[in-house]
Structures are given as structure tokens and as C-alpha cells.
Amino acid sequence: MVLKAHVAAEGPILEIASGAGEHAAAFAAGLPGVIWTPSDPSEEARVSVAAWRAASTLPNLEAPLRLDVLDETTWPAGPFKAVFCANMIHISPCAATEGLMRLAGQVLADPGGLLVLYGPFLEAEVETAPSNLAFDQSLKSRDPTWGLRDRDEVVAAAREHGLAYTFRYEMPANNLALLFRRA
Numbered sequence: 001m002v003l004k005a006h007v008a009a010e011g012p013i014l015e016i017a018s019g020a021g022e023h024a025a026a027f028a029a030g031l032p033g034v035i036w037t038p039s040d041p042s043e044e045a046r047v048s049v050a051a052w053r054a055a056s057t058l059p060n061l062e063a064p065l066r067l068d069v070l071d072e073t074t075w076p077a078g079p080f081k082a083v084f085c086a087n088m089i090h091i092s093p094c095a096a097t098e099g100l101m102r103l104a105g106q107v108l109a110d111p112g113g114l115l116v117l118y119g120p121f122l123e124a125e126v127e128t129a130p131s132n133l134a135f136d137q138s139l140k141s142r143d144p145t146w147g148l149r150d151r152d153e154v155v156a157a158a159r160e161h162g163l164a165y166t167f168r169y170e171m172p173a174n175n176l177a178l179l180f181r182r183a
Helices: 002-006 022-030 043-056 094-107 130-142 151-159
Strands: 011-016 034-037 082-086 114-119 163-171 175-182
Touching (some): 002 022, 022 034, 022 043, 082 094, 151 163
Parallel strands (some): 011 034
């Protein structure tokens, strides 16, 4: 598990765009020393996360927050040891990536707080898998502001908010885990 190798054994972690909540329950179970705080702007998603939380009975899984990366009034104060975000930035407008970087830059513990992004990315030096190209086109057909993000543009946005790109991990199904540290 990439997170286990890079996060502190204890402390608070904020998950952005938790969706249904299965990741929150799995990560809280796999990292028993951390306090995992899921979040999502969707009420439906937060209800699902709460159900996963109730079923898991994990003491380190917090109630889900209503958090929208485009609305700073919904952001928690922090500090957090890590911010984790899976499969959000390609299913949202580019402004959400910018908001995520601004949020991480504000709430991550200084120095060394970790931002982990998981999902598909475009990389100039790596041939994009045909399945990812088809996925990108499918996303853009649903909403022209959606689509796979260029890794270098994501790195540049992170840098603007004091986050240094540190690792790239290849993950299953043509996904990547990109890690950033607060300087």
C-alpha cells in the first residue's frame, strides 16, 4: 500500500471526494493509527460513507465532512498529515484541481505533509493506454470541462501552492499514484 509506505503511522488524514466510502473504510482499517476523515460535496455520497462507517465500527474512521474544493468556506482547518484524493480531478473541471492544490497547501502539516493523488493521467513521455484515451473521450463527451489531466500541469499547480512532486507509482488499470510533499 503506497499510503502505508509514506504516511506517518499516526495522525489525521483527510480524504477528498470519498464517493461511496469503501476506500475510507479500507484505508482506516489498514492504517489503524491514523484518524481518517472522509469528505464529499454530495449528500448522497456522505450518506453512503456514513453507512460504511457504521458497518465497519472502526474507531479511527470519522464522520464524513461536507467539503467542496471549490468552496473555501467548507474546508477544515487542519493540520493534516496527509490529504488523499482518488479519481476526482478527471471527473471535475480544472478549477477543482486548482482548488484541491490550494486546499492541500493550506491544511497539510508543515513541513512534509503529504498529498496523494490517484487516477489516470496523461504523460508526455509515456504512451497513453488506449483504454485511458477512450475513457478521456467518454468523460469529455459527458462534460467538456472533464478529462484526464496532464501530469506536468498538475505538478505545476501543486508547486504554486508549496507542494513538491516527489514520487510516481504505476498502479493497476493504467492508473498512477502521484505524491507531493509540503515544502
